[in-house]
Amino acid sequence: MLLTYSRFHPLLRGITMSDEFAEMEEYTMDEHYGEQLQKDSEEEKPSSTIMHIQTPMGPVSFDMKQYDDVKKAVAATHKKGPQTPLAEQLMNSFIGSKHKRDSRYWSGKLGIFMKLHFDTYLKEEFKVTEEFMIDQGKIRAPMYETIEVQEENRLRYLAIGTRFYQSKTNPEYQFITVSTVDHDGDHRLSVYTPSERTVLVNGKDADDLIAQVESDFYQYGILKGEFFDLRYNFIARDKSIDELIAWDENVKEALWKDIIGFQKAMPKLRESGVPNSRGLILAGPPGTGKTMIAKWLAAHSDITCILISAEMITGRNDIKSCFQMARKLSPTLLIIEDIDTAGALDRRASDHPLLGEFLQSMDGIVPNHGVITLATTNHSNKIDPAIADRPGRFDRIVEVGMPGKEQRFHIFHHLLQKLDISRNVTLEVKEKLAKSTEGLTGAWIRAVVQDSLILTLMEGKTKIGKEHLFASLKDVMERRGMAYRVAPYAPPQAKAKADVYVQ
Numbered sequence: 001m002l003l004t005y006s007r008f009h010p011l012l013r014g015i016t017m018s019d020e021f022a023e024m025e026e027y028t029m030d031e032h033y034g035e036q037l038q039k040d041s042e043e044e045k046p047s048s049t050i051m052h053i054q055t056p057m058g059p060v061s062f063d064m065k066q067y068d069d070v071k072k073a074v075a076a077t078h079k080k081g082p083q084t085p086l087a088e089q090l091m092n093s094f095i096g097s098k099h100k101r102d103s104r105y106w107s108g109k110l111g112i113f114m115k116l117h118f119d120t121y122l123k124e125e126f127k128v129t130e131e132f133m134i135d136q137g138k139i140r141a142p143m144y145e146t147i148e149v150q151e152e153n154r155l156r157y158l159a160i161g162t163r164f165y166q167s168k169t170n171p172e173y174q175f176i177t178v179s180t181v182d183h184d185g186d187h188r189l190s191v192y193t194p195s196e197r198t199v200l201v202n203g204k205d206a207d208d209l210i211a212q213v214e215s216d217f218y219q220y221g222i223l224k225g226e227f228f229d230l231r232y233n234f235i236a237r238d239k240s241i242d243e244l245i246a247w248d249e250n251v252k253e254a255l256w257k258d259i260i261g262f263q264k265a266m267p268k269l270r271e272s273g274v275p276n277s278r279g280l281i282l283a284g285p286p287g288t289g290k291t292m293i294a295k296w297l298a299a300h301s302d303i304t305c306i307l308i309s310a311e312m313i314t315g316r317n318d319i320k321s322c323f324q325m326a327r328k329l330s331p332t333l334l335i336i337e338d339i340d341t342a343g344a345l346d347r348r349a350s351d352h353p354l355l356g357e358f359l360q361s362m363d364g365i366v367p368n369h370g371v372i373t374l375a376t377t378n379h380s381n382k383i384d385p386a387i388a389d390r391p392g393r394f395d396r397i398v399e400v401g402m403p404g405k406e407q408r409f410h411i412f413h414h415l416l417q418k419l420d421i422s423r424n425v426t427l428e429v430k431e432k433l434a435k436s437t438e439g440l441t442g443a444w445i446r447a448v449v450q451d452s453l454i455l456t457l458m459e460g461k462t463k464i465g466k467e468h469l470f471a472s473l474k475d476v477m478e479r480r481g482m483a484y485r486v487a488p489y490a491p492p493q494a495k496a497k498a499d500v501y502v503q
Helices: 033-043 064-078 086-095 108-122 206-220 239-244 249-271 290-299 316-328 354-363 405-417 427-436 442-458 466-483
Strands: 050-055 058-063 099-106 126-135 138-140 143-148 154-167 174-181 187-194 227-229 278-283 304-309 332-337 371-377 396-399
Touching (some): 058 064, 086 174, 099 206, 108 154, 108 187, 249 278, 290 304, 290 371, 405 427, 442 466
Parallel strands (some): 278 371, 278 396, 332 371
Antiparallel strands (some): 126 138, 126 154, 154 174, 174 187
16 A cells, blocks of 8 residues: 555645656555664664654654755745836836826716726827736726716726736837726826836827816816706707797896807806806796796706706805806806705794805805806795895896786696597686696696596596596696695785695
């Protein structure tokens, strides 16, 4: 029977031996082994390094000195000097061992848009020679993701990975970008340039490449001239929205002059040293179409438009960030919807810190050149004098009141045009509906039409009749009475009669 050291001694198990120890002498056990063992023992000297072990398969002997030599030899093969990380090795091979690093991060979708703009900024002059990511010490394919942009289009961008760039005309112009995502979701971009030579990108030093790209982004990037909200979700511009609004012509004329007309004058005002920013408050009860009017203004504007609703403002820095973005993308129409909900218009909301920040953003140290601020509110009586009574903050308050009879007729006519109606729904019926809905907002009139459709379908019919419309109107008026509370915008009869006006 053949036995090796590693099979019987625990210390030898798992040891990888060098070639000179790979074929160690094996002991042969036979019926004469005991005699040979005794003979060897007699010949051993007191300083012998031979060790004898009794095993279930019989006695085994081996030389401890030889084992120690093997262990030292194996340890010697495992000794290694300091190792340079793989990523650094690859960088050193491309731009040299001495290089400079610049890094910046942006939150949320803004960081994604910045990464996309890097591609746009560099594609004419530079090419990507290598693209990869390092994962657990190995080279792997980089990580790409997609994002939805305008008109439901999707763009692909490098989320995590390293790129080696080289000039298409001058091979000496080389640099490296590293795209990462921080633990909090911020998108980070780092640029590495060689220390011992200058690299030019579009005629400028690549050491300042991130600042160059960022500046270019705000002038020509994906957000410039677009309509989007505070979370960078794009909003479609639709000029046909004009048909949905039952206009008070005085309101329409005032808004066109103060918002659309002012945009055309902004460049000349700046050249003349006259402030080219202004603020306007659109005030009116809920349901009178203030949000729709704001979107109408955005649809007719050829400048950047940013929509901010109260629920998007979650912290003090949000308002400051809004105005910073508006200035960078100017000229800009900044629409702040239901601003009173956030507590930014009323000094009485003493526990809310937004008023001070809002005032500071409107006319603080940094001027809002090229920014038009349009705020909507349901409560003009809550507007703080510090905001309303000072030019440069809000220069004008435009009241959007309850729709008159002609406006109500227009709303009914427009909504019913889109539906199947019976022949008995005549112009006279629409006139009667308009007359019967005094004190209703556009939102309540819409509810009348929608409920009439539901009644029609419940009866198994396909066309709305006048009976459905008047039945729906009766139901809506009853619901209004249940929800009624006196409000500053209520018509005169509402204060005496609880079933006339409701928010």
